[in-house]
Amino acid sequence: MPADMNDYFKKKKPNLNMNKPDNTGSTGSGNRGGGNPLDGLGKGAPFILIVVVIAFALFAFKPFTIINSGEVGIKVRTGKFDETPLQPGLHFYIPVFQKIIPVNTRVRLITYSNSKTSAVGDDYTRGLSSESFEGGLKRNPAIQVLDKRGLTVNIDLAVLYSLKASTAPKTIETWGASWEEKIINSKVREVVRDVIGQYTAEQLPEMRNQIASAIQTKVTERISALEGEPVLLSSVELRNIDLPTKIKDQIERVQIAKQDVTIAEQQKEKAKQEAQRKAEIARGEAERNRIEAQGQADKIRIEAEEQSKANKLISDSLTQQLIQLEQIKTQAEFNKALQVNKDAQIFLTPGGAVPNIWVDAKSKKEPTVVGQ
Known part of the structure; x- marks a missing residue:
């Protein structure tokens, strides 16, 4: 590789031993594999590493679950069910050895x-x-x-x-x-x-x-x-x-027949009630007529009885002296009439009983009873 390229990559590669000189007097080029790679991250490096490992474990194994309302959780430890159910909320468990089943x-x-x-x-x-x-x-x-x-x-x-x-x-x-x-x-x-x-x-x-x-x-x-x-x-x-269809049809026919019977019975009952109503009306009318006839008959009977009593009283009260007195009174009335009409004719009943008959000869009128 050309020298200029080697120099380029050396500059890009981080040197963990920059402050430690080698035997040749250069810095960063010697003892590349013998240092601690975390020395450059400072004193907090172990803590950061632990956090990263825990986060990775939580993401990879997911040792928790959330039980919703309307559910319970069943914790299983190495194949054995816990008798106490887990209530809604967040619950942790140990992967591989434990698991939680929401129910x-x-x-x-x-x-x-x-x-x-x-x-x-x-x-x-x-x-x-x-x-x-x-x-x-x-x-x-x-x-x-x-x-x-x-x-x-x-x-x-x-x-x-x-x-x-x-x-x-x-x-x-x-x-x-x-x-x-x-x-x-x-x-x-x-x-x-x-x-x-x-x-x-x-x-x-x-x-x-x-x-x-x-x-x-x-x-x-x-x-x-x-x-x-x-x-x-x-x-x-x-x-x-x-x-089944056949049973449905049979039940339907039975129901229709029952309905027809019910309707006929209702009509019969209605006719019976109507006849009873008319009979009650007729009995009422007959009773009314009987009561009216009885009332009329009682009226006539009472009037006749009263008239009979009156006649009896009159008959019992008549005496010969009373008859003569009445005849005298009648004769006096005739005498007064003769003074007005001298042509009138008076016929006395035999025995001198009243009434006497007055005939007006002048006017030729029919015989008229004018007194008693």
Whole structure:
């Protein structure tokens, strides 16, 4: 290499022994390999080196993890699970010897349905078996079971549940990462088969409320009976009962027939009520007429009785002297009339009884009774 190039690289290369002269009297050219390379960095060099090594270790091994709210951490030491779960926050561990598994303890939903719906989630995908969940939502096909007669029925369900945080390490240790399948899915399918198998397909729609209650109760009992109660069950909702087409048609025909019978019974009851109403009106009208007739008859009877009493009183009060007195009074009236009309004729009744008859001969009028 040309001399000028050697000089150039010597100037560019740092000389760690600039202050130590060699035997030739030059500085920096001799004893290149025998010095401490950190001497030029000063007294803080070891500290800086340690910081760099720690930073590199933190970056390379990442001996910490962050547990989010709604999760707990399970610390594993050389393959053994700690019984105490780690709460949300920052936690450190020793790589290789330890690791921390975050587990989702939020409320989850498993649906059993053949209906397709859009994906929903809470954007948290960490946790055991999270690959089968969409933010805590898991979809399964509808549960196919046999009714009492062996017909296939599809049951749509929705189950709300959550992993019990305090026993999460024991649950994962016992049941593994697929604890949902082993606990929730298996128990729900088992209970649905037992309950639906007690009814015929035609009875299922009518007994829907009783069936829903029975499924909820039995699933809760069987999951609660597990050691440590690893899962908190919120609800089991019966959404739909999908019957075979022939059974649906038969039920529909029965329902239509029942509706027709109901309508006929309603019409019959309406006609009966209308007839009763008319009969009540007729009875009321007849009673009114009877009361009016009775009132009129009572009126006539009372008037007749009173008249009879009056006549009897009059008859009892008449005497011969009273009759003669009345005749005298009448005769006096006739005498006064003769003074006005001298041509008048008076006829006395036989025996001298009243009334007497006055005939006005002058005016030729009809006989007129003028006094008593």
